[in-house]
Amino acid sequence: MLEKVFHGGKGYWVWVLALAAGVGIGLMAYLYQLREGMWVTGMSRDVSWGFYISQFTFLVGVAASVLMVVLPLYLHDFKAFARITALSQFLAVGTLLMSLLFIFSDVGMPMRILNVPLNPTPHSMLFYDTVFLPGFMVINLIIGWTAIGAEKREVPLQWWVKGLIYLSMPWAVVMHTVTAFIYAGTPGRGFWMTAIMAPRFLVTAFAAGPALLIILCTAIKTLTHFVVTERAIQKLVTIMLYALIIDAFFLGVEYFTVFYADIPEYTETFQYLFLGIDGDCALVPWTWCMNLALLVAIGLLVIPGARSNRPVLIAACIIALIGLWIDKGYVLVPAAFIPNVFGRIMEYPPSWVELTISLGIYALGTLIITALYKVVISVKEETQDL
Amino acid sequence: MTLTRRKFLKAAATSALSVMAVPCISQGFELEGRMSLGPKALKARRWAMVVDMNKCRDDCADDCLIACHEIHNVPYIPKAEHEVMWLFLEPYENAFPERSHRFLSKRVREKEFFLMCNHCEDPPCARVCPTQATFKREKDGIVMIDYHRCIGCRFCMAACPYGSRSFNFRDPRPFIKKINPEFPTRRRGVVEKCNFCQELLEVGRMPACVEACKEGVLTFGDLEDPTSAVRTLLSEKPHIRRKPDLGTGPSVFYIV
Numbered sequence: 182m183l184e185k186v187f188h189g190g191k192g193y194w195v196w197v198l199a200l201a202a203g204v205g206i207g208l209m210a211y212l213y214q215l216r217e218g219m220w221v222t223g224m225s226r227d228v229s230w231g232f233y234i235s236q237f238t239f240l241v242g243v244a245a246s247v248l249m250v251v252l253p254l255y256l257h258d259f260k261a262f263a264r265i266t267a268l269s270q271f272l273a274v275g276t277l278l279m280s281l282l283f284i285f286s287d288v289g290m291p292m293r294i295l296n297v298p299l300n301p302t303p304h305s306m307l308f309y310d311t312v313f314l315p316g317f318m319v320i321n322l323i324i325g326w327t328a329i330g331a332e333k334r335e336v337p338l339q340w341w342v343k344g345l346i347y348l349s350m351p352w353a354v355v356m357h358t359v360t361a362f363i364y365a366g367t368p369g370r371g372f373w374m375t376a377i378m379a380p381r382f383l384v385t386a387f388a389a390g391p392a393l394l395i396i397l398c399t400a401i402k403t404l405t406h407f408v409v410t411e412r413a414i415q416k417l418v419t420i421m422l423y424a425l426i427i428d429a430f431f432l433g434v435e436y437f438t439v440f441y442a443d444i445p446e447y448t449e450t451f452q453y454l455f456l457g458i459d460g461d462c463a464l465v466p467w468t469w470c471m472n473l474a475l476l477v478a479i480g481l482l483v484i485p486g487a488r489s490n491r492p493v494l495i496a497a498c499i500i501a502l503i504g505l506w507i508d509k510g511y512v513l514v515p516a517a518f519i520p521n522v523f524g525r526i527m528e529y530p531p532s533w534v535e536l537t538i539s540l541g542i543y544a545l546g547t548l549i550i551t552a553l554y555k556v557v558i559s560v561k562e563e564t565q566d567l
Numbered sequence: 568m569t570l571t572r573r574k575f576l577k578a579a580a581t582s583a584l585s586v587m588a589v590p591c592i593s594q595g596f597e598l599e600g601r602m603s604l605g606p607k608a609l610k611a612r613r614w615a616m617v618v619d620m621n622k623c624r625d626d627c628a629d630d631c632l633i634a635c636h637e638i639h640n641v642p643y644i645p646k647a648e649h650e651v652m653w654l655f656l657e658p659y660e661n662a663f664p665e666r667s668h669r670f671l672s673k674r675v676r677e678k679e680f681f682l683m684c685n686h687c688e689d690p691p692c693a694r695v696c697p698t699q700a701t702f703k704r705e706k707d708g709i710v711m712i713d714y715h716r717c718i719g720c721r722f723c724m725a726a727c728p729y730g731s732r733s734f735n736f737r738d739p740r741p742f743i744k745k746i747n748p749e750f751p752t753r754r755r756g757v758v759e760k761c762n763f764c765q766e767l768l769e770v771g772r773m774p775a776c777v778e779a780c781k782e783g784v785l786t787f788g789d790l791e792d793p794t795s796a797v798r799t800l801l802s803e804k805p806h807i808r809r810k811p812d813l814g815t816g817p818s819v820f821y822i823v
């Protein structure tokens with residue numbers, strides 16, 4: 182099936198080459214960081230985690246959202262999702278690969294990364310991530326690949342693949358929960374110290390994944406003969422809408438608790454995020470955008486006429502994704518370090534090296550996802566299952 | 568054929584694993600060797616420091632800070648964002664932000680305090696470290712870092728509520744004025760912090776800062792020994808610890 186990757190039109194190759202160029206640029210930036218050390222990033226003694234760890238967090242969420250496709254299909258027999266399971270699983274493969282690369286780019290001693298599996302440390306939450314992330318990636322690759330193979334040969338799925346699918350459901354939840362526990366378990370970082378972190382991680386994931394899938398399905402529809410039914414799309418919209426509403430509720434609960442109780446340790450970061458402190462306000466526009474995007478996306482999606490109009494739907498998905506990305510992929514990680522443990526404000530802007538490396542990783546992930554999608558679509562075209 | 572494919576694969580996998588494991592095992596030995604006590608070694612069940620701020624003169628030449636950083640090859644990095652600090656000064660309002668308020672006199676608010684790793688009783692840094700590079704030595708409570716094992720993930724920096732840890736953003740060696748050959752230098756990409764001069768205790772000496780301060784501000788001793796100097800001070804004078812409500816159990820006390 183892999184040979185499908187190497188047959189494509191002109192547009193396909195332009196896209197692949199552009200992504201490959203992105204990977205190349207990112208790799209050069211990484212080599213520069215490797216040679217110079219982490220001082221070329223925007224991170225500091227005070228804000229010791231930044232853009233890389235943020236991307237890792239956001240992308241694990243997108244990967245975990247595969248649950249929102251396999252669960253309706255396998256537990257509720259919602260057949261319309263059968264056409265998009267492979268797309269969603271391969272999306273998870275690509276995003277997890279990116280997450281792992283983001284962790285790899287963040288460590289100061291990448292050549293020692295094997296020290297993590299060699300010294301298994303159950304009391305460290307990062308340990309669980311290093312178990313659950315690669316595991317989920319492999320599981321989804323196996324499921325997606327064998328399912329497509331079965332479809333090609335027009336035979337039913339093997340029993341063990343089904344077993345893996347059921348295993349992947351709790352796995353997704355646990356995987357993203359331990360990601361949240363990395364943050365929620367650190368004493369002295371009031372911003373992260375909230376039990377709503379893991380539930381919020383899950384709902385934001387379950388909104389971001391479907392939003393991205395809707396966008397991807399629409400793009401695939403315009404570029405190929407492969408069509409995802411409106412029924413499947415509308416189901417994704419429903420899931421996304423509920424997830425967004427629950428997220429808005431969780432956020433509201435968090436804001437109330439923090440601002441009403443008004444304990445400085447917990448309010449300070451929020452104050453910095455919403456208003457800035459003493460003129461330091463780098464994250465203020467981002468925070469407002471995030472909250473606004475959430476409300477606008479919900480506002481658009483609750484209108485039946487809007488969500489069945491594809492261009493409006495796509496706009497809502499993009500707005501939601503931007504909001505969700507700002508939340509987990511830009512603000513959540515560095516904000517916990519501001520103010521720092523000494524009560525000082527040290528702001529964090531990502532450096533161009535960080536951004537370039539991140540671009541490279543995103544390009545690589547997109548390349549892998551493109552290749553996997555190419556296989557899926559070619560097989561569907563062959564079996565006339567369009 | 569005696570060697571079946573499965574057996575061969577098994578053997579290959581084991582040998583590959585052992586090759587990978589060799590550096591770790593040898594590291595373990597090295598560590599054990601360094602940790603074994605000499606005849607003169609000072610012993611305690613839990614080392615602790617009491618800092619008597621009343622005795623601290625503001626006009627001395629920071630002898631303690633210099634002594635600490637020189638003996639441990641701590642680099643002097645000019646850019647504050649990338650600084651490496653083992654023993655450092657912060658004004659009261661930054662060292663104890665939760666205790667500071669606007670009615671405190673300016674003198675108190677701005678009084679500089681010595682800060683260092685608290686060698687916490689229940690250290691969150693060691694709890695979160697994914698490689699056990701940071702660990703608490705059970706025999707004397709010192710929280711140590713194995714610089715050969717640390718992967719530089721900086722999880723410990725996020726977890727330490729005291730800002731005690733520094734990451735080597737740059738290669739530290741060019742920034743060390745005079746290298747002390749008795750103590751290892753670190754390399755770029757690992758985390759470091761105060762080690763309560765574990766290497767001096769082993770040869771029967773007090774920590775460098777304690778030895779360097781001529782005013783007797785710093786007292787070091789066994790917290791579990793009711794007759795020790797630190798316990799005597801703690802029973803005589805009112806004292807505070809940094810962020811005690813977090814339950815980390817700091818072993819550094821301040822008399823104010």
Ligand code: SF4
Pocket residue numbers: 683684685686687690691692693710726727728729730731732760815
């Ligand atoms: S002060 Fe920080 S670095 Fe030192 S033991 Fe406590 S948590 Fe760890």
Ligand code: SF4
Pocket residue numbers: 695696697698699700701712716717718719720721722723724757758
């Ligand atoms: S930076 Fe080093 S010492 Fe700190 S948590 Fe990571 S591996 Fe452990």
